[in-house]
Amino acid sequence: MDISTFCRELPKIELHAHLNGSLSMSTMMELQRYLADSGVRDETNVFTDEFVLSAGDTRTMEDCFQVFGIAHALTCTPGALEIATYLTLQEFEADGCCYIELRSTPRDTPHMTKQQYITAILQGIKKFSLQHTMESRLIISVNRNSNKEEAEEIADLTIEFYQKQPELVVGIELSGNPTIGEFQMFVPTLTKARQAGLKVTLHCGEICNPKEILEMINYKPDRIGHAICIHPKYGGTDELWAALCKSSIPVEVCLTSNVNTKSVPSYDSHHFKLLYDANLPVAISTDDKGVFATSLSQEYTLCAETFNLDKAQIAQLALSTCKYVFDTSIREKIQENVIEFTNKNGIKLFV
Ligand SMILES: CNc1ncnc2c1ncn2[C@@H]1O[C@H](COP(=O)(O)O)[C@@H](O)[C@H]1O
Numbered sequence: 001m002d003i004s005t006f007c008r009e010l011p012k013i014e015l016h017a018h019l020n021g022s023l024s025m026s027t028m029m030e031l032q033r034y035l036a037d038s039g040v041r042d043e044t045n046v047f048t049d050e051f052v053l054s055a056g057d058t059r060t061m062e063d064c065f066q067v068f069g070i071a072h073a074l075t076c077t078p079g080a081l082e083i084a085t086y087l088t089l090q091e092f093e094a095d096g097c098c099y100i101e102l103r104s105t106p107r108d109t110p111h112m113t114k115q116q117y118i119t120a121i122l123q124g125i126k127k128f129s130l131q132h133t134m135e136s137r138l139i140i141s142v143n144r145n146s147n148k149e150e151a152e153e154i155a156d157l158t159i160e161f162y163q164k165q166p167e168l169v170v171g172i173e174l175s176g177n178p179t180i181g182e183f184q185m186f187v188p189t190l191t192k193a194r195q196a197g198l199k200v201t202l203h204c205g206e207i208c209n210p211k212e213i214l215e216m217i218n219y220k221p222d223r224i225g226h227a228i229c230i231h232p233k234y235g236g237t238d239e240l241w242a243a244l245c246k247s248s249i250p251v252e253v254c255l256t257s258n259v260n261t262k263s264v265p266s267y268d269s270h271h272f273k274l275l276y277d278a279n280l281p282v283a284i285s286t287d288d289k290g291v292f293a294t295s296l297s298q299e300y301t302l303c304a305e306t307f308n309l310d311k312a313q314i315a316q317l318a319l320s321t322c323k324y325v326f327d328t329s330i331r332e333k334i335q336e337n338v339i340e341f342t343n344k345n346g347i348k349l350f351v
């Protein structure tokens with residue numbers, strides 16, 4: 001079996017996927033048809049062909065945040081959002097994913113409230129789960145461009161949904177354009193959610209901001225996303241790198257996203273190697289598989305090919321990712337998926 005087939009068939013765990021960044025072209029077409037049929041005419045003429053930022057695209061990370069508006073126009077009603085959720089989960093499962101923590105930012109639209117937004121996604125997850133085996137959970141996102149009141153509103157909703165459906169809502173996260181807003185402002189809000197029992201993950205170090213990165217690491221989130229500008233070689237400092245190493249916070253690594261937003265110059269020079277060589281916990285993830293034209297199996301394949309990892313090392317990465325999932329009750333079950341597959345393929349793993 002070649003490495004890309006192996007990465008495709010390996011049961012994988014997705015821990016960093018933004019719903020609206022994960023929409024495929026076919027899902028977007030389906031949503032356009034659905035909205036047109038529902039009589040929501042304004043939203044049906046979005047330029048879906050501008051949604052994908054492939055390698056070589058001259059657009060920057062800043063431009064990337066504009067692109068999400070295209071997806072947002074298509075997920076503006078509860079029905080469309082539910083379909084978007086269902087189809088996206090179906091694609092992750094078809095790619096060999098056995099557990100996913102999908103994340104999304106509740107928005108008020110002319111057709112729904114933030115509460116209805118969360119309900120629609122959960123509805124999509126529940127419908128999907130009735131007919132499929134992949135386990136799906138939801139992390140609610142707070143955008144860095146929101147004000148304190150809006151962040152509080154989202155945290156309160158997250159807590160409310162978590163208390164009613166702890167089997168589905170597992171965490172809260174901070175994302176959005178890293179040049180906007182300050183982590184400190186969100187600390188009381190995130191802490192409130194954390195004290196209610198939710199797990200926390202933060203987009204950390206997508207741009208160089210040593211002061212904020214140190215505050216984030218010292219906050220001891222359950223995971224962080226990206227962790228680029230931490231080592232001195234990547235615009236960080238010795239102090240930041242030492243703090244990360246000491247913390248053992250698992251890092252959600254998104255290779256293609258980082259290359260396509262030009263946060264790192266190439267796959268070869270991606271900081272995955274530093275994290276891996278330092279034995280730090282990592283979770284290979286897609287970030288926005290629609291915007292960056294990738295898939296979880298493609299990210300595993302790129303990782304294997306770029307850093308010369310063999311099948312056993314790649315499978316070991318998938319297995320260790322099980323330890324970082326927010327729904328700890330499912331850990332053993334998904335570990336078994338990976339182990340069963342590797343046993344069949346004559347690969348011995350360390351549990
Ligand atoms: C590329 N790196 C990134 N860095 C930071 N935030 C990102 C991101 N990629 C996506 N998002 C966040 O996810 C939203 C889209 O999905 P949802 O509407 O929430 O489902 C974006 O608007 C942004 O806030």
Ligand SMILES: [Zn+2]
Nearest residue numbers: 018175225287
């Ligand atoms: Zn992200």
